Amino acid sequence: MVKKPSGNKRRFNNRNYIRKNDKIRAREVRVIGAEGEMLGVMPPEEAVKIAKSHGLDLVEVASSANPPVCRILEFGKYKYELSKNKRNKEKTAKRVKEAKFRPRIEEHDYVTKLRRSEKFLHQGNKLKITLMFRGREMEHINLGMNLVKQAIKDLSGVGKADDTPKxxxxxxxxxxSPLPKSQRVLRYNSLEEAEVEEQDDEQDDDHEEDGLEVEEKEEASS
Known part of the structure; x- marks a missing residue:
């Protein structure tokens, strides 16, 4: 019968698990003091004694280094900062919306769908405009180019083109890309409407022959 790994073993194999004090398994560690000073390489038991003498913990911060790097710090505060940084990173991740045009579109459809694109840019998202030609529509490239340029102009109150349409x-x-928040001027939405997160309510748009379809993609901010 195959023996199942213990809970402790699974915990140590968890990449998110942070080793501290007597849970540090390396024979030697490189220690950084509470003030950021280098204390050198030593057995973890010795480093734990130093940490405890200051009422702090020895925390492994770079397990893949040789030897592993540990810092003397307040573990609770360290975990809080890690969690805070993770939340901030997730919060600043920008979504990229793709607006798909066709050369032929009714005016009311254009305005309705442009309103959604304005909301996306106002909320700080990037927008990718794509116009697709079908069959003999390629004979009217200028019409498509003019439509894209018009959309850029109509959205100029909340965003600007990163480059010329190609x-x-x-x-x-x-x-x-969205304009700085202080410079955004709404044309198709009220401020209250623009602040509301868009719901996935355009499933029927995928079946429209002409129009602007919106898809979501994720992009981490640099």
């Missing part, structure tokens, strides 16, 4: 095969593509 033709790539059967697609015209351009990326828009």
């Amino acid at each position: 033709l790539s095969g059967r697609f015209i593509i351009v990326n828009l």
Whole structure:
């Protein structure tokens, strides 16, 4: 019968588990003091004694280093800072919305869908505009290019093009970035409407022959 790993073993194999004090398994560790000073390489038992003498913990902060790097610090505060940094990173991750145009679109559809794109940019998301040609529509590239340029102009109150629209095969593509928050001026939404997160309520748009379809993608801010 295969013996199942113990709970402790699974915990140590967890990449998110932080070793501290007597849970540090290396024979020697490189120690950084509470003030950021280098204390040198020593057995973890000796480093734990130093940490405890200051009422602090010895925490492994770089397990893959040779030898592993440990810091003397307040463990509770350290975990809080890690959690805070993770939340901030997730909060600042920007979503990229892709707005898909077709050369032919009714005016009311254009305005309705442009309103959604304005909301996306107002909320700080980047926007990728893509216009796709089908069949003989390639004979009217200028019409498609003018439509994309008009969309950029209509969204200029909340975003600006990163570059000029470019033709790539059967697609015209351009990326828009949101303006600084203090410079954003809404044209198609009230402020209250623009602050509301968009719901996934356009499932029928995937079946429209003409229009602007919106898809979500994730992008981490640099």
